[in-house]
Amino acid sequence: MPSLIDRMQEGRTxxxxxxxxxxxxxxxxxxxxAGELAQGRQGLLGLWGExxxxxxxxxxxxxxxxxxxxxxxxxxxxxxxxxxxxxxxRLERTINDLFGLSAQDLPDSRPWLDHNRWSVRFxxxxxxxxxxxxxxxxxxxxxxxGLHQIAVGPVHAGIIEPGHFRFTxxxxxxxxxxxxxxxxxxxxxxxxxxxxxxxxxQLAGRVSGDSTVAYAYAFSKAAEATLQLAVPDRAVxxxxxxxxxxxxxxxxxxxxxxxxxxxxxxxxxxxxVLREDVLRAANTAFGHRPMRDVIVPGxxxxxxxEKGQAAIRAALDNIHVRFPALVELYDNTASLQDRTVxxxxxxxxxxxxYAAGGYVGRASGRAFDARRxxxxxxxxxxxxxxxxxxxxxxNARIWIRIREVEQSLSLTNQILDxxxxxxxxxxxxxxxxxxxxxxxxxxxxxxxMVWLRLDGGRIDRCHLRDPSWFxxxxxEAAIEDNIVADFPLCNKSFNCSYSGQDL
Amino acid sequence: xxxxxxxxxFQGPLTEPAPALDPTAxxxxxxxxxxxxxxxxxxxxxxREIDAGSCNGCELExxxxxxxxxxVERFGIRFVASPRHADVLMVTGxxxxxxxxxxxxxxxxxxxxxxxxxxxxxxxxxxxxxxxxAVAGGVSQVVPVDLHIPGCPPPPVTILQGLLALLDRAAxxxxxx
Numbered sequence: 001m002p003s004l005i006d007r008m009q010e011g012r013t014x015x016x017x018x019x020x021x022x023x024x025x026x027x028x029x030x031x032x033x034a035g036e037l038a039q040g041r042q043g044l045l046g047l048w049g050e051x052x053x054x055x056x057x058x059x060x061x062x063x064x065x066x067x068x069x070x071x072x073x074x075x076x077x078x079x080x081x082x083x084x085x086x087x088x089x090r091l092e093r094t095i096n097d098l099f100g101l102s103a104q105d106l107p108d109s110r111p112w113l114d115h116n117r118w119s120v121r122f123x124x125x126x127x128x129x130x131x132x133x134x135x136x137x138x139x140x141x142x143x144x145x146g147l148h149q150i151a152v153g154p155v156h157a158g159i160i161e162p163g164h165f166r167f168t169x170x171x172x173x174x175x176x177x178x179x180x181x182x183x184x185x186x187x188x189x190x191x192x193x194x195x196x197x198x199x200x201x202q203l204a205g206r207v208s209g210d211s212t213v214a215y216a217y218a219f220s221k222a223a224e225a226t227l228q229l230a231v232p233d234r235a236v237x238x239x240x241x242x243x244x245x246x247x248x249x250x251x252x253x254x255x256x257x258x259x260x261x262x263x264x265x266x267x268x269x270x271x272x273v274l275r276e277d278v279l280r281a282a283n284t285a286f287g288h289r290p291m292r293d294v295i296v297p298g299x300x301x302x303x304x305x306e307k308g309q310a311a312i313r314a315a316l317d318n319i320h321v322r323f324p325a326l327v328e329l330y331d332n333t334a335s336l337q338d339r340t341v342x343x344x345x346x347x348x349x350x351x352x353x354y355a356a357g358g359y360v361g362r363a364s365g366r367a368f369d370a371r372r373x374x375x376x377x378x379x380x381x382x383x384x385x386x387x388x389x390x391x392x393x394x395n396a397r398i399w400i401r402i403r404e405v406e407q408s409l410s411l412t413n414q415i416l417d418x419x420x421x422x423x424x425x426x427x428x429x430x431x432x433x434x435x436x437x438x439x440x441x442x443x444x445x446x447x448x449m450v451w452l453r454l455d456g457g458r459i460d461r462c463h464l465r466d467p468s469w470f471x472x473x474x475x476e477a478a479i480e481d482n483i484v485a486d487f488p489l490c491n492k493s494f495n496c497s498y499s500g501q502d503l
Numbered sequence: 504x505x506x507x508x509x510x511x512x513f514q515g516p517l518t519e520p521a522p523a524l525d526p527t528a529x530x531x532x533x534x535x536x537x538x539x540x541x542x543x544x545x546x547x548x549x550x551r552e553i554d555a556g557s558c559n560g561c562e563l564e565x566x567x568x569x570x571x572x573x574x575v576e577r578f579g580i581r582f583v584a585s586p587r588h589a590d591v592l593m594v595t596g597x598x599x600x601x602x603x604x605x606x607x608x609x610x611x612x613x614x615x616x617x618x619x620x621x622x623x624x625x626x627x628x629x630x631x632x633x634x635x636x637a638v639a640g641g642v643s644q645v646v647p648v649d650l651h652i653p654g655c656p657p658p659p660v661t662i663l664q665g666l667l668a669l670l671d672r673a674a675x676x677x678x679x680x
Contacts, residue, residue: 187637209560
């Protein structure tokens with residue numbers, strides 16, 4: 001039986017799209033793709049709209065081949081993917097909110113990002129006035145004796161992003177959690193339209209602040225793919241250095257914060273010192289703690305000097321010495337393990353169905369890491385392992401992070417040892433006519449996808465897909481049958497981005 | 504665990520001395536507090552943080568204030584879980600239209616006297632998100648702002664300077680009235 005990627009030839013191939021193919025297809029092939037997703041042969045990488053087109057990016061589960069198929073929908077209706085493949089549901093609700101394109105027979109037609117506060121509807125499509133009155137959001141029902149609801153947010157009790165969680169509980173046990181997000185929707189894809197490539201990179205770096213490097217990296221790679229631009233070797237290697245430092249800082253922070261949510265503050269105190277060391281080294285090396293706006297299309301704006309190298313080496317050496325004792329502390333504290341083992345389980349089947357990236361996927365048997373496959377330079381030349389566990393609980397998500405800290409330490413040292421010299425940046429030219437490109441970059445949280453169309457040096461359309469899109473729904477599943485008091489623990493072990501998914 | 508605790512006991516604190524006050528913040532506050540300060544804060548400040556649409560970059564740097572290097576609680580500055588317990592609302596982000604209502608309600612839930620700090624470049628005027636259909640603009644478009652701490656995101660030292668200036672001015676204003 002021919003695969004979807006073989007059958008794409010039935011469609012009209014778009015020439016100026018790289019590095020992976022895109023074809024405009026008919027409805028039957030679109031439906032065939034939805035079926036392939038439903039049967040688990042392909043994973044959904046992204047689903048996004050334009051004023052009268054929908055696009056779907058898929059990845060082959062076995063070969064990691066990536067392809068984009070597009071369907072013209074002049075009647076503003078297209079066959080629903082979410083009907084067959086639930087991971088597409090929120091994406092299709094979003095396409096409707098932003099573009100006014102409706103998925104036929106979509107099982108859930110409630111708005112997602114649109115809270116009826118923008119004074120317009122379909123802001124990126126044919127705009128119409130907002131609804132005169134805002135109807136209350138209809139949360140899904142849970143029925144049974146003695147069930148009660150707990151409403152949390154959008155303003156939460158900690159220093160975290162806003163979102164609403166509606167719990168239905170039976171005593172202490174969570175029967176259903178439903179998320180309502182969209183509070184931090186800033187209209188970034190709207191701001192991208194007509195922007196210069198430079199401004200595009202700036203906006204991309206502000207989609208999710210904790211992943212500012214990974215987003216700038218992904219956007220720059222997409223822009224370079226679009227313009228068929230090769231960046232100098234030194235930039236290729238330095239970008240990976242920045243990405244690994246970002247991963248280290250975030251994983252260290254997360255390991256501490258998860259333990260803190262199990263009331264084990266000691267771990268957080270120590271992890272946050274190591275995290276701060278990484279940020280200070282980054283500040284010395286690149287002039288900014290979270291390393292924002294350092295990666296740009298064409299290369300980097302700032303080179304690494306001797307002093308910066310020494311600062312990074314010192315921070316890494318310190319982690320190398322101190323981290324093993326913290327791992328031992330985690331492993332040997334029974335009262336802490338009592339909270340994390342068996343809590344908030346994501347099954348292997350669910351992680352596969354949602355093509356969940358990052359530690360959420362890898363703690364539940366999904367070995368995907370964009371650095372390995374499809375893979376990109378310089379990771380093809382570096383030695384690293386992709387840790388995978390099957391348990392899918394909070395404990396497994398901590399262990400994946402621990403192993404990834406170790407891998408990032410090794411990667412960072414390898415990069416510093418082999419850092420090539422030479423120029424840092426090439427000018428980006430403006431190509432005539434529309435050209436398209438995309439990129440998949442492994443951020444600390446998982447794979448970030450950027451799809452871009454440039455037309456004469458300006459951005460015509462840019463779509464940025466955060467890994468959280470395919471992780472948030474799994475949190476709803478993970479918390480079921482756990483106690484309400486374990487929610488912060490489960491939530492932190494996911495650490496999904498609100499801003500990244502709200503965009 | 505015992506070994507780790509012993510090591511911490513002997514290695515001495517990592518905590519660094521307080522940074523010098525930020526002169527711009529002091530000036531900005533002089534005007535703000537003449538209007539607002541009516542009671543001595545007793546060198547203690549309870550802060551409720553509100554993300555009104557930020558990219559979460561500012562939140563990470565606010566978090567860093569609690570690490571051993573900055574140890575913000577030694578100055579009596581505490582992050583609290585409810586606006587009912589707060590003296591200060593620390594607001595980040597361009598205020599998104601979807602968060603506008605929640606920000607207003609949180610402001611009204613905070614007892615007087617209260618101060619609002621707009622943290623980060625977006626919080627001043629919407630930053631690079633200004634002009635979007637989904638963004639209301641800076642924090643001052645929605646609630647009155649007393650102090651702005653710039654940066655994208657502001658590093659912890661800058662945030663600390665702003666907060667210490669607030670404490671310093673509040674104490675002086677209270678002493679002179």
